[in-house]
Amino acid sequence: SAVISQKPSRDICQRGTSLTIQCQVDSQVTMMFWYRQQPGQSLTLIATANQGSEATYESGFVIDKFPISRPNLTFSTLTVSNMSPEDSSIYLCSVGGGNSPLHFGNGTRLTVT
């Protein structure tokens, strides 16, 4: 299974600032997925990052708030922009899905004060 390195593992940020989360996979993958897990909640898909094209965002998530880069087949970044306390969550990148297991990075625990 893919090994996914995600950083930072946690951060405390002030409202109005932005944080970029990095995700590195040890093998080439076509699609990478970014999830958000709010405290005590389930996992919600933010967007699908495809190499060479713009990310596909789910309902309720917009590019201006969560810009995503996918410069190659092993790397992606998610930026949480203009943060507010409501953005405090765990953000997870993942690969796989469909009829294959979904493997997650260790997550980024974000606290916005």
Next chain:
Amino acid sequence: QQPVQSPQAVILREGEDAVINCSSSKALYSVHWYRQKHGEAPVFLMILLKGGEQKGHEKISASFNEKKQQSSLYLTASQLSYSGTYFCGTVSSNDYKLSFGAGTTVTVRA
């Protein structure tokens, strides 16, 4: 659309059994099961593809009823290590996106 999981929580003593259910209003391509321990990322347990198969992982098994769009996870002779939150994830036949249920928190006590 998020699948519906039940129960929301269950408390077991070591050695007891439990069943977690997952249902969807959409036609399903596959069902995934994951377990998440506190402070950790979810870990894959198993996938069930349409065809009504059953699978097992240690003493944890699952079934998938394609016609009813339901899956059940069976925890047999539970161990302390089974504690955590279990999520089902469903992949619909329409868009192949994985949607997670709200989760079932399992607590196994000695």
